Amino acid sequence: MAKAIENCPIDQTLQQIAGKWKGPIIMTLLEHGQCRFNELEKRLPGCSRRMLALQLNDLVKAGIVAKEVTATVPVRTSYSLTPRGRQLRPVIEEMQKWGSV
Amino acid sequence: MAKAIENCPIDQTLQQIAGKWKGPIIMTLLEHGQCRFNELEKRLPGCSRRMLALQLNDLVKAGIVAKEVTATVPVRTSYSLTPRGRQLRPVIEEMQKWGSV
């Protein structure tokens, strides 16, 4: 997605949560708090492992999601929202209201 | 963009306002009420005529924007938000708040 133009904070927000699965991922984490990779996979039918990983990486890079890894075998990974990510709640809620009309 | 899956109203909303210029277009219309095509073009530097037209069409199809044409020569066209579109205000505002942190 090239560069947007401007001073427009909307696009700032939009770019970070645009992406086919970012919305649902954030919603799931808002509802369930902390989730394992597999758990997210189960809760997001239709989302491939690849896409889940990609979008999670984006969200981590954006500072919205925190990733926690335990160095055991097999590996266990947990994802949760950062404070910044939790602040998205009102945004999500408004979108939800509007979308369910 | 295949189909999304689900019952997820977020994606409903996200899909309709995703698109490089839809956010800024909606914002402009929220601020200025009714706008001519040229006016929008001026207010959205970087947005080509083509993209402006395409995204406006999408928004009209989505029931967010109303288009009004006077059959004079030369043609005058005006765009404004529908009631449905105006209900996006809280969504936009929340996104704006979050994006400007």
Place this chain on the structure above:
DNA sequence: CGGCATCCGTGCCGATACTG
């Protein structure tokens, strides 16, 4: 279990030109 690498189709978006 939780990824990353690769291949590849589709669609978004930009540039340019033409029209009523």
Place this chain on the structure above:
DNA sequence: CAGTATCGGCACGGATGCCG
């Protein structure tokens, strides 16, 4: 003035397979 037509690049996203 307000669009549409056409072309073409490139990123997004799906399918599949391998790895620590």
